[in-house]
Amino acid sequence: PKSTTGSRVLVLLDKEDDKTLYNKFFNSLEEREYNLTYTTPTDSTVDLFSYGERAYDHIINFAPKxxxxxxxxxxxxxxxxxxxxxxxxxxxxxxxxxxxxxxxxxxxxxxxxxxxxxxxxxxxxxxxxxxxxxxxxxxxxxxxxxxxxxxxxxxxxxxxxxxxxxxxxxxxxxxxxxxxxxxxxxxxxxxxxxxxxxxxxxxxxxxxxxxxxxFQEKGVLKVTSKHHHKEGEGEELEIYRIKDNIVYIIEISEYVNDHWQPFNGTDVQFEAIMLDPYIRKTLTPYPTSPEQQSRKYEAHIQLPDVYGVFTFKVNYKRSGYSYIEDSTVVAIRPFRHNEYPRYISAAYPYYTGAASMIMGFLLFSVVWFFNKENTKRVKKKTS
Incomplete structure (x- = not known):
């Protein structure tokens, strides 16, 4: 079928004879491979659902006047x-x-x-x-x-x-x-x-x-794949460390003229959310070849200096296009005790202060030990 949701159409008319007034319109739907069922709103035999499943995919209501x-x-x-x-x-x-x-x-x-x-x-x-x-x-x-x-x-x-x-x-x-x-x-x-x-x-x-x-023959988007991993690696992890540099990739297709093709949007954004968005970044679209059915979007991201459970989310809602709301839950952990840097640049003044105090104490000790006061008594002669 031409539509991504189905080809069964229920047409409601005030009188079934009214369909002759719209022959060209209904013929164009049949040429697009839709199966039309004509009835009136007073027909009690028509059910929209049968055994919990939809009996029709689309409804055209030409009845109200x-x-x-x-x-x-x-x-x-x-x-x-x-x-x-x-x-x-x-x-x-x-x-x-x-x-x-x-x-x-x-x-x-x-x-x-x-x-x-x-x-x-x-x-x-x-x-x-x-x-x-x-x-x-x-x-x-x-x-x-x-x-x-x-x-x-x-x-x-x-x-x-x-x-x-x-x-x-x-x-x-x-x-x-x-x-x-x-x-x-x-x-x-x-x-x-x-x-x-x-x-x-x-x-x-x-x-x-x-x-x-x-009838969703156009303006329909779907996510064909997604992936995230640390830079320089290829494995998708469930737990990352704070300040890790990661790569997020998502591929999106658009349904146009009866086939899927790469989506041409340039405003797709990535979000890293823990209650509130900590990171929001526009994804970079990649060029595609004629045989491809989706476009890859990529972003290089440094994770925030906050640990907890985060949601990697692409929330794309634009007028005329079907909505994309794709999310992945990951954990971000703090540094382990052996992962912290050996020396912290912000602490250099304290390192200098401690070293100068040690050097001063050693210098004072040397002076103290090698510069003793002369304690010999001088005897005076008396006549």
Whole structure:
């Protein structure tokens, strides 16, 4: 399968006949070797788990429909709009190439008609597609007057966002089911502001990249090997000594276009942690050959002058990539009594003081013994 997590997809539709509206989208998934199962949310025979195992690897939920609010933009809409200015031309798009390819980022804009959502400061969320500064979310009833401030305005109007959980499960929120329709795939674009046209919208390529990321066909990282040892040696130890010079090596692969290849990141860091990080150092990437499937990262490290149980950790979390959290527990011991240096440079003043005192005592003793006072009495003559 193209996906690293499986090829079984459950598709939820309001009515099973609705799948004809999205033929091109579903055909593109089948061409990528996915097995699609169509059903409705009211079908009680569908189970997501069977005997404790997943029955499906991915879910597409095209069932929910809402008629309460819509994204409205009176300046950035398509000329084929019905007058409500809800068919907007969205070109606020992420430049994260782990999610979207460069051709999609720099390609034609995306047609959107649907609802908005607001993204907070959750670090697990990534903004993918958003509206312009003149957009807002409001009801679209007949003769509707905007007499209250909209809840979402401008760049806060989020159209598509992506979430990657801490266990690397991925969820994509899209406010428009029509974005995936054949009509929007084949539609041309005539934008009003600025006035420009495109022979075909960017919806089809955008949807393809979005599903590739969501179904873990791209942006997937894995650790293929790791090793640490003292400099000049090759054996991996469970116990090191304080101030030892060690070498830490880790190899990382990235899943791209149906195969594993070396990861190109340059900001992978090593940490030595005992409650708090004592060492944090960026690993050096090594060049690779075409036949290699992973890239080696290496760091030369002097262990801290603190003994205890440490964790050697690589904690790599970047938007669009699956998270890497690899750790190894090692012990760092103090010097043994016969491993301390014979002379400590910091103690040279004390060595000098002791030696000068000994020399002074010896010199004093020599002077004392060889310079005795003359004790002979002188007799005086008397007449």
């Amino acid at each position: 809402t008629k309460n609010t819509s994204v409205i933009d009176h300046f950035n809409y398509d000329m084929s709009d019905d007058g409500k200015h809800t068919l907007i031309v969205a070109n606020g798009i992420t430049n994260n190439e782990a999610i979207l390819t460069k051709n999609v980022i720099e390609g034609p804009p995306v047609l959107f008609r649907g609802i908005a959502h607001k993204v907070g400061t959750v670090p697990l969320l990534t903004k993918v597609l958003w509206a312009g500064e003149t957009a807002y979310s409001y009801e679209t009833k007949a003769d509707q007057q905007v007499d209250q401030e909209p809840l979402v305005i401008g760049n806060e109007v989020m159209l598509v966002s992506a979430l990657q959980a801490r266990n690397n499960a991925r969820v994509t929120f899209v406010g428009s089911i029509e974005l995936f329709s054949d009509r929007f795939f084949d539609s041309s674009i005539q934008r009003t502001n600025p006035a420009e046209s495109f022979p075909k919208s960017g919806n089809e390529d955008f949807a393809k990249d979005l599903t590739k990321w969501t």
